[in-house]
Amino acid sequence: xxxxxxxxxxxxxxxxxxxxxxxxxxxxxxxxxxxxxxxxxxxxxxxxxxxxxxxxxxxxxxxxxxxxxxxxxxxxxxxxxxxxxxxxxxxxxxxxxxxxxxxxxxxxxxxxxxxxxxxxxxxxxxxxxxxxxxxxxxxxxxxxxxxxxxxxxxxxxxxxxxxxxxxxxxxxxxxxxxxxxxxxxxxxxxxxxxxxxxxxxxxxxxxxxxxxxxxxxxxxxxxxxxxxxxxxxxxxxxxxxxxxxxxxxxxxxxxxxxxxxxxxxxxxxxxxxxxxxxxxxxxxxxxxxxxxxxxxxxxxxxxxxxxxxxxxxxxxxxxxxxxxxxxxxxxxxxxxxxxxxxxxxxxxxxxxxxxxxxxxxxxxxxxxxxxxxxxxxxxxxxxxxxxxxxxxxxxxxxxxxxxxxxxxxxxxxxxxxxxxxxxx
Amino acid sequence: xxxxxxxxxxxxxxxxxxxxxxxxxxxxxxxxxxxxxxxxxxxxxxxxxxxxxxxxxxxxxxxxxxxxxxxxxxxxxxxxxxxxxxxxxxxxxxxxxxxxxxxxxxxxxxxxxxxxxxxxxxxxxxxxxxxxxxxxxxxxxxxxxxxxxxxxxxxxxxxxxxxxxxxxxxxxxxxxxxxxxxxxxxxxxxxxxxxxxxxxxxxxxxxxxxxxxxxxxxxxxxxxxxxxxxxxxxxxxxxxxxxxxxxxxxxxxxxxxxxxxxxxxxxxxxxxxxxxxxxxxxxxxxxxxxxxxxxxxxxxxxxxxxxxxxxxxxxxxxxxxxxxxxxxxxxxxxxxxxxxxxxxxxxxxxxxxxxxxxxxxxxxxxxxxxxxxxxxx
Numbered sequence: 086x087x088x089x090x091x092x093x094x095x096x097x098x099x100x101x102x103x104x105x106x107x108x109x110x111x112x113x114x115x116x117x118x119x120x121x122x123x124x125x126x127x128x129x130x131x132x133x134x135x136x137x138x139x140x141x142x143x144x145x146x147x148x149x150x151x152x153x154x155x156x157x158x159x160x161x162x163x164x165x166x167x168x169x170x171x172x173x174x175x176x177x178x179x180x181x182x183x184x185x186x187x188x189x190x191x192x193x194x195x196x197x198x199x200x201x202x203x204x205x206x207x208x209x210x211x212x213x214x215x216x217x218x219x220x221x222x223x224x225x226x227x228x229x230x231x232x233x234x235x236x237x238x239x240x241x242x243x244x245x246x247x248x249x250x251x252x253x254x255x256x257x258x259x260x261x262x263x264x265x266x267x268x269x270x271x272x273x274x275x276x277x278x279x280x281x282x283x284x285x286x287x288x289x290x291x292x293x294x295x296x297x298x299x300x301x302x303x304x305x306x307x308x309x310x311x312x313x314x315x316x317x318x319x320x321x322x323x324x325x326x327x328x329x330x331x332x333x334x335x336x337x338x339x340x341x342x343x344x345x346x347x348x349x350x351x352x353x354x355x356x357x358x359x360x361x362x363x364x365x366x367x368x369x370x371x372x373x374x375x376x377x378x379x380x381x382x383x384x385x386x387x388x389x390x391x392x393x394x395x396x397x398x399x400x401x402x403x404x405x406x407x408x409x410x411x412x413x414x415x416x417x418x419x420x421x422x423x424x425x426x427x428x429x430x431x432x433x434x435x436x437x438x439x440x441x442x443x444x445x446x447x448x449x450x451x452x453x454x455x456x457x458x459x460x461x462x463x464x465x466x467x468x469x470x471x472x473x474x475x476x477x478x479x480x481x482x483x484x485x486x487x488x489x490x491x492x493x494x495x496x497x498x499x500x501x502x503x504x505x506x507x508x509x
Numbered sequence: 510x511x512x513x514x515x516x517x518x519x520x521x522x523x524x525x526x527x528x529x530x531x532x533x534x535x536x537x538x539x540x541x542x543x544x545x546x547x548x549x550x551x552x553x554x555x556x557x558x559x560x561x562x563x564x565x566x567x568x569x570x571x572x573x574x575x576x577x578x579x580x581x582x583x584x585x586x587x588x589x590x591x592x593x594x595x596x597x598x599x600x601x602x603x604x605x606x607x608x609x610x611x612x613x614x615x616x617x618x619x620x621x622x623x624x625x626x627x628x629x630x631x632x633x634x635x636x637x638x639x640x641x642x643x644x645x646x647x648x649x650x651x652x653x654x655x656x657x658x659x660x661x662x663x664x665x666x667x668x669x670x671x672x673x674x675x676x677x678x679x680x681x682x683x684x685x686x687x688x689x690x691x692x693x694x695x696x697x698x699x700x701x702x703x704x705x706x707x708x709x710x711x712x713x714x715x716x717x718x719x720x721x722x723x724x725x726x727x728x729x730x731x732x733x734x735x736x737x738x739x740x741x742x743x744x745x746x747x748x749x750x751x752x753x754x755x756x757x758x759x760x761x762x763x764x765x766x767x768x769x770x771x772x773x774x775x776x777x778x779x780x781x782x783x784x785x786x787x788x789x790x791x792x793x794x795x796x797x798x799x800x801x802x803x804x805x806x807x808x809x810x811x812x813x814x815x816x817x818x819x820x821x822x823x824x825x826x827x828x829x830x831x832x833x834x835x836x837x838x839x840x841x842x843x844x845x846x847x848x849x850x851x852x853x854x855x856x857x858x859x860x861x862x863x864x865x866x867x868x869x870x871x872x873x874x875x876x877x878x879x880x881x882x883x884x885x886x
Contacts, residue, residue, distance in 0.1 A: 426659040426691040438661040466885070473866065473880055474657070474665050474691040476764040 090124040093117065094285055095252075097245045101125065123289035124266075125242040128233040129357065131265040131273035132213060132250075134206075135282035137226035139168035141205050142195050144259035153192040157182055162371045165197055169282055199392075203399045208258055216246050219357045224365075229270050231357035248285065267292070271353035274305060292351035297324030304348055323349040366400055367408070368392040369456025375414050377451045382443060387436055387504050389457045394432040394485075397459055403428040403468030404459030407435055409442040412454035419446060427472050428463040431485050432502075435459075510546045510574025510602075514566060516587060516594040516611070522553050522564045523584040525748055529562045529720060530555040530580035541577035543626045544598065544607075546570045554626075555580055560717050561629040565747045576600040577626050578607045578618045586616060631751055634735035634742055638704035640684075642728035642745065648686040649722050651697045651877050654847040656715050657690035664757030665690060668718055671710030671759075672701060682706065687762055693844050694762060694880040695851075709738050712755035717741070724748055766880055770859035770868050772833035774803055776824060778856050781808075782849040784822045788812045789842035791820040798839030798884040803831055803860075812842070838863040839886030848879045 091103035093110035094117040100107075109116050121127075134140065138156040143149050153171035157164045164185045167176040171192055176185045186192060206225045213220045216239070219231035232243035239246050247264050254262050263284035265277030272288040275296075279286030288295065296303070301323055302312050318337060320326060326334070326349035334342030347353075368389040376382055386409075397403055406424040413419070421442040429435060439457050472478045491500045523542070531539035543554040551568040554561060587596060590611045599608040606617040649668070657665035665688075673685040683698040684705055713721075724745040725732070733744040742751045789799050792814035802809040808829045811821040838860060848869050849856055855872035863886075869879040 423661050424659065426657060426662060426665075441661055471765075471864075471866065471882060472691040473694045473762070473765045473882060474662060474689045474760045476761055 089120050089122050092119045092124055092244050092248055092285075094119060094248045097241070097248045097252075099125070099242065099245050119244070119248075119285045119287060121287040121289060122291075123268075124244050124287055127266045127268055127287065127289060128231065128235075128243050129267055129269055129273045130230040130232060130243065130247055131267075131270065131277040132209075132228050132230065132247075133263050133265075133277045133281070134209065134226035135261045135263055136166060136168045136172075137205075137260065138166035138197060138202055139171075140260040141202055142198075143168065145201075149193055153189045155182070155185055155189070155192045155194050156197050157185075157194065158196060158371060199396060200399060203396070205258060205260065209254060209260075209262070212250060212253055212257070216243075216250060219359060221357050221359050229273060229357050244287075251283070251285070269351075269353040270355050270357065271305070271348055272351050275303070288351070293327065296349060296351055297322065297327060299323050301326070301349075304345075306348075307345075326350075365458060365460070366393065366396050366402060366404075366462060367410075367456055367458030368396065369410060369454060371412075371454045372452070375451035375453050376455075377447070377449055379444065379447045382447065382452065382455060383440060384504070385455050386439055386443060386457065387432070387502070389455065390432040390435040390439060391502075393435055393457055393459060394430050397430040397462075397468075398465065398489075401465045402459070402462045403430045403465050404435060405461040405463045406459070407438045407442070408458040408460045409439050409446075410454070410456035410458065411443075411446055411452050414451040414453055416453075421446065422460065426474070427470055428468045430465065430468045431481055433481060433485075434469070510544070510576060510600045511571035511598065512546050512551050513569035513571060513595060513597050514551065516590050516592065516596055518566055518568070519596055520584075520587050522566055522748075523580070523587055525564055525720075525724065526553050526555040526562055527580040527584040528723070529557060529560050531557045532581070538577065538621050538625045538627070540579055540581065541621055541626065542580040542583060543575065543577050543623065544600075545575040546573050547575075548573070556627060556629055558627060558629065559714065560720060560750065560752045562720065563749045563751075574600060574602060575623045576602075576607055576620045577623055578620050582618065583609075590614065629751060629753075631740055631742065632737060634737050634740060636705065636708040636737070637733065637735035638702040638708075639731040639733055640699075640702045642725050642730060642732050644699050645732050645734075646722070646725045648684075648697050648699060649718055649725070651851045652686045652688040652695040653715070653718055653722070654850075655688040655690055655693050655695040655879075656718070657688075658715075659690065662691075664712060664755055664759055667712040667714045667755045669710060669712050669759040669762075672705060672708060673698060687759070689760070689762060689880075692841070692882050693848065694765065695848075695877070696762070696766070696879070697877045699876060705734075708736060710759065711736060711738070711741060712757060712759055713741060714752060714755055717750070717752035721745075721750055724750065765866060766878070767859070767861055767866050767868055770861045770865075772803075772831070772836060772860040774808065774829060774831045774858040774860065775872065776808060776829045776856055776858075778849050778852045778854055780824055780828050781856055782846055784810050784824060785842055785845050785849070788820045788822050791817050793817075797842070798886050799842045799845065800837060800839045800886045802835075802837050804835045805832055806830060833860075836860055836863060837886065838867065839884045840867075840881055841884060844881055848881065851877065851879075 088102035091100045093115050095115035096113040098110055098112035139154045142154055154168040155164050155171055156166040162182045164178050164180045166178055171189050174189045176189050202225060213228055213230055217230050217232045217235050220228055222228045236242050244266055251262055261283045263277050263281040265273040265286045267273040267276050267288045272292050276286035276288040301307050301315050326346045329346040331343035334346040338345055370385055405428045406422060408420055408422045411419045423438050423442055425438055469482050488500050526542050539557055545552045549570045551566045551570055552563055554563045594611045597610045607620050609616045652668050669687045671685055673683045675681050682701045684701045685698040687696045721743055728745050735742045739754055741754055785799055788810045789812055791812050800811045806826040806829060808824040813819040852871040853873055857870045857872050859868040863883060867881050869881055871877050
């Protein structure tokens with residue numbers, strides 16, 4: 086076996102041609118070594134914070150470190166995030182809370198504190214941006230980095246800089262990340278999942294062979310429905326897709342076929358584009374008891390609009406439209422969307438638009454959940470600009486700014502709009 | 510029911526009718542046209558429950574009666590008949606199909622019961638006035654481009670027609686049409702027609718405006734307008750268009766029209782709009798701004814696209830006049846063109862600064878005023 090480059094995750098020492106038999110870092114004796122033939126050449130990285138919400142909570146409450154921690158809401162809510170201790174006991178995110186608590190009765194359940202997570206996410210992003218300007222956030226806890234050409238700048242290959250990033254994140258932010266390094270975004274994402282948490286996965290030319298034996302579900306974008314459809318054609322492993330020519334793939338799998346076959350081979354042409362962040366910003370709540378009447382639904386909706394407005398401002402974004410989500414007693418989801426004339430972060434304007442969507446859905450059905458999201462997400466600077474059809478806009482913007490200032494100083498409940506108060 | 514009509518007359522009427530008839534087929538009867546022969550006169554009616562159009566036709570009525578038939582199909586058939594053909598419609602009553610014959614062509618169309626055809630209630634229309642068709646056309650053409658399509662602010666989805674008090678320099682109250690989508694606003698007025706004085710301010714929906722505008726294409730005489738707080742009716746020749754009004758409150762637009770913009774730029778309409786079109790061609794993205802850099806008797810238009818490159822055009826002395834402090838301001842190209850399209854010869858811009866609403870006027874026509882929001886550049 087030829088000698089391959091080795092990187093020490095603890096001291097970032099790089100051995101360009103290490104002895105294949107060495108098990109420890111020649112420098113610091115650490116056994117956290119990454120070994121890959123293309124280690125020093127790969128430039129696309131996927132960074133994924135491990136059990137992000139829970140890690141942030143454990144950082145702030147060290148006594149929870151060894152305990153199973155679930156972030157999520159109420160007895161009727163679902164698990165938003167589960168720490169690795171809880172995951173080992175079978176808890177998954179999106180699992181109903183009662184079910185999670187059955188598997189893990191001693192779990193500590195924490196209500197999500199999004200401003201805290203957003204702040205941690207922004208700090209993480211800041212550290213990543215010191216490595217390369219080409220950072221594209223994919224969600225609050227995931228991003229992809231294009232580090233091509235940065236070796237000259239940093240005097241170290243991307244792999245070493247990424248290992249340094251992971252150490253800095255642990256030291257300065259108190260959370261851990263997993264990193265995937267590969268020639269493209271798809272493989273980087275898959276590599277990041279290779280040995281979570283605190284992982285550092287590398288996929289290069291070996292990816293095709295590695296993918297061949299994997300089930301089709303591994304590819305992001307292949308869900309249960311697609312998996313079933315492929316299974317009816319006898320396809321269960323990615324290897325079966327790899328050999329298909331574009332024409333064969335199209336004949337067999339339809340218009341998406343060629344694309345699917347390419348991805349099964351580990352090919353992906355997407356660029357890292359910081360301007361094209363596919364973020365979703367939303368807020369939702371599951372009721373303690375199902376609700377059917379407009380007044381109660383609107384009261385919850387108002388609170389969510391306030392939350393959403395705050396999250397948009399925190400994320401330096403604005404809503405170009407709103408998406409209303411309702412889940413019925415029978416777990417059917419209804420989503421309704423409306424565009425706004427000018428983007429907004431004002432709770433009132435979000436509410437005006439969402440209420441019109443809600444009114445049409447109030448038909449006696451009992452709902453268990455209501456949510457509101459921003460779509461499309463636009464830059465904050467475009468929000469709530471002067472509007473010829475709304476002479477009161479400057480006043481509304483000023484009023485909200487005053488409310489925000491009071492809340493910053495005296496806490497969230499210092500000021501409430503009349504409509505937030507319970508009439509009952 | 511039986512009648513005979515020449516193809517051209519019937520085709521013209523069906524053209525008006527079929528565009529109102531419901532195409533989405535949710536309620537089958539709304540896709541039909543109501544055909545009535547009564548006391549020797551033929552009338553055709555279509556409605557989508559928001560708008561109803563009734564057209565009277567002088568025809569060779571043969572036998573009284575009524576039925577309903579699919580508007581779109583009937584229109585297609587009549588359209589494909591040869592020029593000059595005489596069309597005969599014959600319906601024996603009840604569920605029997607409607608027979609259409611022309612020369613050696615014959616068809617038989619399924620009908621739906623007349624009793625199921627909804628009639629839009631009009632109620633009383635206490636206000637009425639007459640307005641010359643070309644004047645009404647002018648009000649519509651110069652405002653309708655600014656009508657909003659935003660569903661959440663439904664009260665912007667039409668033209669606000671109302672009486673405005675006389676301003677300085679005006680002889681008396683005016684009849685005003687206003688439309689805005691928040692980004693631009695168009696305000697056009699005309700002398701108040703006799704009888705319109707006490708009318709309430711009403712918002713006429715976009716679809717109604719578009720249907721009305723088609724009828725006005727062929728009209729030269731007066732249009733009769735009658736309205737209440739909830740309905741409006743236009744009678745154009747032999748066609749009567751009745752519509753519901755938008756139930757909402759139009760914003761207090763006067764508050765957003767700047768009064769003190771004192772940086773005045775004048776430029777020929779053609780020079781300006783051609784330059785905007787050429788400069789904007791660099792980018793297919795409609796929301797990209799065209800930047801106006803203005804200095805003493807100099808206007809530089811420019812646009813940039815990250816993928817395509819940049820473009821620039823200068824209009825200098827002799828073609829522009831400006832003697833205020835230099836200014837840079839950006840607008841969406843399409844919004845500029847929508848406004849200059851309404852202007853005959855010379856355009857006047859009145860700016861305040863690069864972030865404030867800009868007033869645009871037609872130098873030769875004081876009856877129209879436009880306001881445009883700038884974009885960041």
